[in-house]
Amino acid sequence: MTLATAKKRSGTGSPEGAPRAGVMDHGAWFLVLPALLPILVLSVGPLLYGISLAFTDSQSGRTEPTEWIGLLNFQDLLHDTLFWDSFRIGLLWAVGVTVPQFVLALGLALLLNQNLRFRWLARSLAIIPWAMPEVVVGIMWRLVYNPDAGILNETIRDLGLGDGRDWLTGIGSALPAVIVVGVWAGMPQTTVALLAGLQNVPRELHEAAEVDGAGAWRRFRTVTWPALKPIALAITALNFIWNFNSFALVYVLTNGGPGGRTRLPMLFAYEEAFRYGQFGYAAAMGCVMVALISVLLAVYLVGRLRGGEQR
Amino acid sequence: MSRRTSRPARAGQYLALLAYLVFLAFPFLWLISTSFKPARELGSLHPTWIPNDPTLANYRQAFDEQPLLEAAGNSLIAALSASVVAVVIATPMAYVMARHRTLLARAATGWVVVSQAFPFVLVIIPLFLVLKNLHLINSLPGLIMVYVVWALPFALWMLVGYVRAVPTELEEAAAVDGASKLRTLVSVTAPLLAPGIVATALFAFITAWNEFFFALVLLKTPEKQTLPVVLTHFLGAEGAADLGPLAAAAFLATLPSLVVFAIIQKRITGGMLAGAVKG
Numbered sequence: 001m002t003l004a005t006a007k008k009r010s011g012t013g014s015p016e017g018a019p020r021a022g023v024m025d026h027g028a029w030f031l032v033l034p035a036l037l038p039i040l041v042l043s044v045g046p047l048l049y050g051i052s053l054a055f056t057d058s059q060s061g062r063t064e065p066t067e068w069i070g071l072l073n074f075q076d077l078l079h080d081t082l083f084w085d086s087f088r089i090g091l092l093w094a095v096g097v098t099v100p101q102f103v104l105a106l107g108l109a110l111l112l113n114q115n116l117r118f119r120w121l122a123r124s125l126a127i128i129p130w131a132m133p134e135v136v137v138g139i140m141w142r143l144v145y146n147p148d149a150g151i152l153n154e155t156i157r158d159l160g161l162g163d164g165r166d167w168l169t170g171i172g173s174a175l176p177a178v179i180v181v182g183v184w185a186g187m188p189q190t191t192v193a194l195l196a197g198l199q200n201v202p203r204e205l206h207e208a209a210e211v212d213g214a215g216a217w218r219r220f221r222t223v224t225w226p227a228l229k230p231i232a233l234a235i236t237a238l239n240f241i242w243n244f245n246s247f248a249l250v251y252v253l254t255n256g257g258p259g260g261r262t263r264l265p266m267l268f269a270y271e272e273a274f275r276y277g278q279f280g281y282a283a284a285m286g287c288v289m290v291a292l293i294s295v296l297l298a299v300y301l302v303g304r305l306r307g308g309e310q311r
Numbered sequence: 312m313s314r315r316t317s318r319p320a321r322a323g324q325y326l327a328l329l330a331y332l333v334f335l336a337f338p339f340l341w342l343i344s345t346s347f348k349p350a351r352e353l354g355s356l357h358p359t360w361i362p363n364d365p366t367l368a369n370y371r372q373a374f375d376e377q378p379l380l381e382a383a384g385n386s387l388i389a390a391l392s393a394s395v396v397a398v399v400i401a402t403p404m405a406y407v408m409a410r411h412r413t414l415l416a417r418a419a420t421g422w423v424v425v426s427q428a429f430p431f432v433l434v435i436i437p438l439f440l441v442l443k444n445l446h447l448i449n450s451l452p453g454l455i456m457v458y459v460v461w462a463l464p465f466a467l468w469m470l471v472g473y474v475r476a477v478p479t480e481l482e483e484a485a486a487v488d489g490a491s492k493l494r495t496l497v498s499v500t501a502p503l504l505a506p507g508i509v510a511t512a513l514f515a516f517i518t519a520w521n522e523f524f525f526a527l528v529l530l531k532t533p534e535k536q537t538l539p540v541v542l543t544h545f546l547g548a549e550g551a552a553d554l555g556p557l558a559a560a561a562f563l564a565t566l567p568s569l570v571v572f573a574i575i576q577k578r579i580t581g582g583m584l585a586g587a588v589k590g
Contacts, residue, residue, distance in 0.1 A: 027492040027493065028407050028411055028413075030493075031403035031404065031407050031496075032403065032404050032407050032415065032419075034399070034400040034403065034404070035400040035401055035403070035404035035463060035467075036404065036415075036419075038456070038459060038460050039419075039422065039460060039463060042438065042456060042457065042459075042460040043422070043426060043434070043460050043463075044422070045437075046434050046437035046438045046441065047429065047433065047434055047437075049437035049440075049441075050433040050434060050436055050437040051433070053436060053437060058440075104331075107327065108331050111327055111328050111331070114324060116324060116325065116328060118332075119328075122328055122331060122332055122335075123576075124573070124576070125332055125335045125336050126335055127572060127576055128335065128336070128339055128569065129335065130572070131517060131565075131568045131569050131571075131573075132521070132565050132568060132569075133522075133523065133538075133539050133542075133564060133565065134521065134523055134539075135521075135523050135539040135542050135543060135561075135564075136539075136562075136564055136565050137338075139342075139542065139545075139546075139557060139558070139561040140338045140339065140341070140342045140561065141338055143338075143341055143342060143554060143557075143558060144337075144338050148354070148355075149345070149353045149354070149355075149358050149554055150358070151337070151341050151358065151360075154357060154358050157357075184335070184338070216320075238427060241427065241428050244430075245429075245430045245431065247431070247523070247524050248523040248524060248539070251523075251527075251543075252543060252546070265430075266431070269430070269432040270432065270524075270528075273432065273436055274439075274528055279436050279440070282436060283432075283433060283437075285432065286429075286430050286433030286436075287433065289430050289432075289433075290428070290429060290430060290433065293428070294428070
């Protein structure tokens with residue numbers, strides 16, 4: 001069924017008809033409404049409202065009425081070097097987390113797909129970071145990174161590699177340290193998704209390739225990867241978005257410090273909105289973030305899909 | 312294929328698996344270890360994996376310093392109500408999305424995908440303003456409303472997968488027997504969906520129990536705040552002194568999520584797969 005016919009039919013809205021003929025009867029509306037109303041009122045509505053706020057001078061606790069100011073927020077944003085610093089950090093963080101996350105998760109998924117002993121243990125442990133509140137993940141890694149009582153510096157001292165350092169407050173080390181935590185926290189979802197994808201890999205093809213004398217790497221390239229690719233693309237794209245928009249982890253680990261070195265765009269916008277009360281300006285930031293990330297993702301996905309066709 | 316793996320390769324695989332296990336488990340073990348260490352030990356420069364002098368003092372102190380029980384109560388109310396409401400309203404909608412191919416069903420699927428991509432900032436500012444007008448700031452009902460809508464995309468995604476797994480023939484047979492739409496849904500489809508509905512509700516429970524950002528923005532006073540927000544109060548400004556209670560409280564806050572997750576682990580994986588493959 002094409003979109004066009006679906007539109008036409010639901011437009012005419014004949015009340016009777018078979019359920020799968022593309023028509024919603026009254027019963028179906030009755031089923032949809034309880035979820036549709038909250039979605040419209042608390043998700044779609046606020047989203048549109050939020051976008052419109054970006055074109056106003058809305059502020060918290062102001063007595064004068066809010067006014068339309070056109071593109072002024074966006075003009076200001078263009079010259080706001082702090083925001084672009086933050087945006088750059090956000091990109092570094094999102095790529096820095098998403099890529100290792102994918103590579104490590106792929107490795108783990110391939111291992112878990114083998115007939116290894118203790119696989120159950122690994123499967124259960126791999127889930128832990130997923131189940132944990134992000135705040136707890138942040139707290140936990142603060143304990144690991146703690147300069148005195150942390151296990152990381154103690155291990156470094158034990159190995160005779162010096163005294164270690166204060167990872168989360170060092171200008172150079174804060175962002176990498178935070179990225180490691182991001183990778184750790186996001187690995188489970190990626191692993192589970194890839195593991196699910198691996199179930200789709202045709203086993204017979206694998207065996208045939210093996211009989212033909214293909215090595216492990218060749219088998220991965222020619223049999224496993226093509227079957228896995230759609231899920232791999234989807235999960236990296238989603239991970240990139242989630243990571244770019246992440247908040248709680250870094251809020252707890254460094255709160256954007258030291259000197260803004262880990263101030264992700266979400267932290268920046270949060271402060272702008274709820275510490276300084278600049279609702280309109282923060283909403284403009286949100287719009288810019290969505291727009292730029294969508295463009296980047298579109299380029300990435302189109303590039304990947306094309307690359308697949310050529311091969 | 313695994314039967315033929317050579318011995319050195321197999322050894323390498325176990326080594327890699329061990330490395331993963333260590334990487335995944337050590338921060339959590341360190342958290343547990345820290346939570347049982349007396350303040351004296353936490354101040355020393357050579358921390359050990361096993362506390363030399365294990366104590367429960369940190370746990371007692373954690374409850375003294377912050378209203379953890381109240382916070383856990385708030386979290387429980389918020390997560391429980393949000394997950395129940397989300398599943399109750401999502402199930403009928405997921406049914407329609409799975410069985411009817413109308414424009415609305417497509418639009419809903421589109422919303423599920425798009426809602427993943429929007430930064431919360433763009434949604435939270437208007438929500439904050441709206442809830443403020445309704446005097447629902449700093450109140451659990453306000454937070455619960457936000458959580459319900461926030462849990463819906465994933466709930467719909469999973470439930471659509473579960474509905475598709477129920478054969479339509481069963482429903483058609485009930486219709487032939489003269490059962491109404493609603494009747495069919497309640498007495499034929501729902502029982503078959505029950506395990507999936509429970510798994511979805513539990514997953515929604517965990518995400519709401521763990522949620523931080525909305526709670527941080529919407530709840531202002533400590534007696535209203537949920538557990539993740541209260542946990543951040545332990546961090547203080549530069550306080551290295553309170554590591555023990557911090558670790559103890561963080562460990563306790565994780566337990567419910569871990570228990571629930573252990574129960575639904577298999578179903579979550581299956582549900583994601585079902586939604587992904589057939590969706």
